[in-house]
Amino acid sequence: MSAAAPPDRVMAPVAPDAGVFDVLLHARYLAGRAIRESLRQPGVEVTNIFIPLFFLAVSTGAIANFSGRGFGVENYLAFQLPVAVLQAVAGSSAASGIAIVLDMERGYFDKLLLTPASRWSLIIGRVWADAIRAVFFAGIMLIAALLAGSGMASGVLGVVVILIIAGLFGGAYSGIGIFIAMRTGNAQAAQAGFLLFFPLLFMAPAFAPLEVFDDWLKWIATVNPVTYIMEGMRGLVIDGYGWPVVENGQLMFGADGEPLTKPAPGLHWAFVSLAGFSAFTLTIAALALRARTRAD
Amino acid sequence: MPRIPAFLAEGLASAAPQWERDPELAIQAKGLVKHFGDIHAVNGIDLRVRPGQVFGFLGQNGSGKTTTVRMLTTLLRPTAGEARVANFDIIRDDRQVRRAVGVALQEAGLDILQTGRELLRLQARLYSVPRSDIEERISVLLDVVDLSADADRKIGGYSGGMQRRLDLASALVHSPSIIFLDEPTTGLDPISRQNLWEYIQRLNREDGVTFFLTTQYLEEADQLCDDIAILDAGEIVQQGTPDELKATVSADVIYVHVDGEEETQQRAVSAMLQLPNVEDARWDFNEGVAIYTKAGHETLPLVVRSLDDAMLPFSNLRLARATLDDVFFKATGHRIDPGDQSAQSPAGGASGGAA
Numbered sequence: 079m080s081a082a083a084p085p086d087r088v089m090a091p092v093a094p095d096a097g098v099f100d101v102l103l104h105a106r107y108l109a110g111r112a113i114r115e116s117l118r119q120p121g122v123e124v125t126n127i128f129i130p131l132f133f134l135a136v137s138t139g140a141i142a143n144f145s146g147r148g149f150g151v152e153n154y155l156a157f158q159l160p161v162a163v164l165q166a167v168a169g170s171s172a173a174s175g176i177a178i179v180l181d182m183e184r185g186y187f188d189k190l191l192l193t194p195a196s197r198w199s200l201i202i203g204r205v206w207a208d209a210i211r212a213v214f215f216a217g218i219m220l221i222a223a224l225l226a227g228s229g230m231a232s233g234v235l236g237v238v239v240i241l242i243i244a245g246l247f248g249g250a251y252s253g254i255g256i257f258i259a260m261r262t263g264n265a266q267a268a269q270a271g272f273l274l275f276f277p278l279l280f281m282a283p284a285f286a287p288l289e290v291f292d293d294w295l296k297w298i299a300t301v302n303p304v305t306y307i308m309e310g311m312r313g314l315v316i317d318g319y320g321w322p323v324v325e326n327g328q329l330m331f332g333a334d335g336e337p338l339t340k341p342a343p344g345l346h347w348a349f350v351s352l353a354g355f356s357a358f359t360l361t362i363a364a365l366a367l368r369a370r371t372r373a374d
Numbered sequence: 375m376p377r378i379p380a381f382l383a384e385g386l387a388s389a390a391p392q393w394e395r396d397p398e399l400a401i402q403a404k405g406l407v408k409h410f411g412d413i414h415a416v417n418g419i420d421l422r423v424r425p426g427q428v429f430g431f432l433g434q435n436g437s438g439k440t441t442t443v444r445m446l447t448t449l450l451r452p453t454a455g456e457a458r459v460a461n462f463d464i465i466r467d468d469r470q471v472r473r474a475v476g477v478a479l480q481e482a483g484l485d486i487l488q489t490g491r492e493l494l495r496l497q498a499r500l501y502s503v504p505r506s507d508i509e510e511r512i513s514v515l516l517d518v519v520d521l522s523a524d525a526d527r528k529i530g531g532y533s534g535g536m537q538r539r540l541d542l543a544s545a546l547v548h549s550p551s552i553i554f555l556d557e558p559t560t561g562l563d564p565i566s567r568q569n570l571w572e573y574i575q576r577l578n579r580e581d582g583v584t585f586f587l588t589t590q591y592l593e594e595a596d597q598l599c600d601d602i603a604i605l606d607a608g609e610i611v612q613q614g615t616p617d618e619l620k621a622t623v624s625a626d627v628i629y630v631h632v633d634g635e636e637e638t639q640q641r642a643v644s645a646m647l648q649l650p651n652v653e654d655a656r657w658d659f660n661e662g663v664a665i666y667t668k669a670g671h672e673t674l675p676l677v678v679r680s681l682d683d684a685m686l687p688f689s690n691l692r693l694a695r696a697t698l699d700d701v702f703f704k705a706t707g708h709r710i711d712p713g714d715q716s717a718q719s720p721a722g723g724a725s726g727g728a729a
Binding site for chain 1: 447448449451469470472473477479481482483484485486487488492496497499500501502528544
């Protein structure tokens with residue numbers, strides 16, 4: 079602190095514009111902070127585990143004995159597993175919006191805005207942390223369901239793909255929380271980010287297959303991206319997935335020993351839906367951040 | 375050479391830089407304006423702060439101090455006007471501005487779930503402080519703000535004063551050449567305030583750091599600042615060194631409480647203005663009638679006689695040296711009252727905050 083004063087303290091070291099590397103590096107530090115905070119308030123996170131597990135248990139308990147006769151679903155626990163995963167992930171990602179509002183209320187958000195870190199790293203850091211948390215919560219749902227006997231038709235690789243889907247969905251869902259936080263700066267509104275999940279989740283084939291839905295609900299479910307994400311995961315749990323193999327010089331996809339010439343239906347639509355959903359949520363989050371930091 | 379048509383010449387003139395940029399200045403502003411809808415928080419501020427100066431913005435709540443700081447530190451976009459900080463434009467080169475300055479806003483903006491050390495580490499990383507320097511820098515700073523013993527405790531358990539000190543340390547983590555402090559000592563106890571003053575003076579003297587601080591404490595402005603601008607209703611109404619400012623009011627002030635309504639007070643003021651040596655006289659509710667004069671001792675008996683002649687009953691007659699308080703009163707027409715929160719402007723910032 080007592081170094082001799084340089085002759086000219088006006089000129090700051092000229093900073094090169096933030097490269098992608100800097101943005102990602104800063105995002106990593108911010109994600110680390112967000113994860114650290116989750117670990118420091120485990121009580122908040124327990125809710126994100128308890129609620130979906132509770133729903134998984136009661137819905138399976140109520141419907142499993144009837145689902146085979148009722149709508150041809152023999153393993154209802156497996157049918158419900160993706161719902162539990164998505165619910166846990168949405169709950170944890172919505173909490174992120176509340177965390178941002180708290181940062182704003184405490185003035186810490188301004189402190190972050192005052193650093194030369196790119197504004198994008200603020201968003202990417204949150205999305206990144208939510209993706210990691212999503213994988214964690216999805217893992218817990220998977221372990222619980224597997225222990226309860228859901229089975230996993232696509233094996234270990236299927237578990238990995240489900241965790242990847244959960245991570246991507248968690249990152250995408252955090253865009254909603256960020257958007258609400260930036261637009262309102264209001265904790266109650268951010269809390270409502272989770273409520274948005276109810277139409278998204280239950281206007282999808284959460285409790286029964288699409289075929290048995292009323293026409294109006296079927297129509298909504300068909301345009302709901304969560305339907306495809308849910309069905310993609312469900313395919314992995316119940317039907318298995320034909321991992322590509324090369325046989326006789328030809329690319330083959332075989333599920334349960336039965337050779338197919340294309341992947342099991344659904345999974346690629348899950349990724350297409352994820353891409354669309356995340357493009358939408360992250361764009362509105364970015365626009366909201368920009369509007370806020372240029373507040374007039 | 376062909377003559378340039380008048381309308382074109384006008385256009386060219388207005389396209390030329392509206393102001394003389396001075397790369398030698400630490401902070402420079404011209405016609406800075408900020409309106410929040412109908413609220414005119416800042417109404418055209420010009421600033422020239424030299425490197426190594428401690429520049430003070432003195433004003434009440436709602437006078438536009440915080441809004442100005444938020445504009446200069448890139449948190450708010452000006453409605454009009456231009457400003458350069460560390461020779462970078464606050465809008466075009468906002469990232470460079472942020473890198474050059476350290477900022478401690480009015481409310482210590484901290485994250486209660488991190489420890490003090492973690493907060494400083496994150497801050498250092500976001501400022502791209504070289505990795506090898508970070509830990510040493512943090513321990514030096516923790517030492518300076520006297521938080522070494524509490525560095526690994528969560529910030530949520532810190533007292534208000536500790537949070538304020540940590541906030542200050544976080545503004546210093548990247549060795550900025552210019553530091554903005556928005557009401558740095560509001561809410562601090564006298565000892566912490568004194569310590570902070572000494573630290574500001576040390577950084578300024580030894581490292582040549584430029585300070586831009588806002589305050590509503592006259593004593594703070596008087597003790598710390600090389601240059602003071604008095605801000606009222608979003609405009610600078612008076613500017614100069616503390617001595618220059620004091621020289622704008624007379625050397626002595628005679629205070630007297632005259633009994634009666636405002637009309638009576640105004641009669642007293644008129645009577646005082648008739649007296650020889652009296653340069654100015656004003657009335658306000660708290661201090662009564664203030665009579666500014668070069669020669670207090672000679673004027674005192676004249677004041678008494680004049681009030682008697684005018685049949686104005688009075689009490690509490692006293693003679694004082696003029697202070698910044700008198701400068702402020704003369705410039706703005708009201709006295710500064712740090713306890714008054716009612717004047718707080720509702721104007722919001724990037725995430726709320728008062729003007």
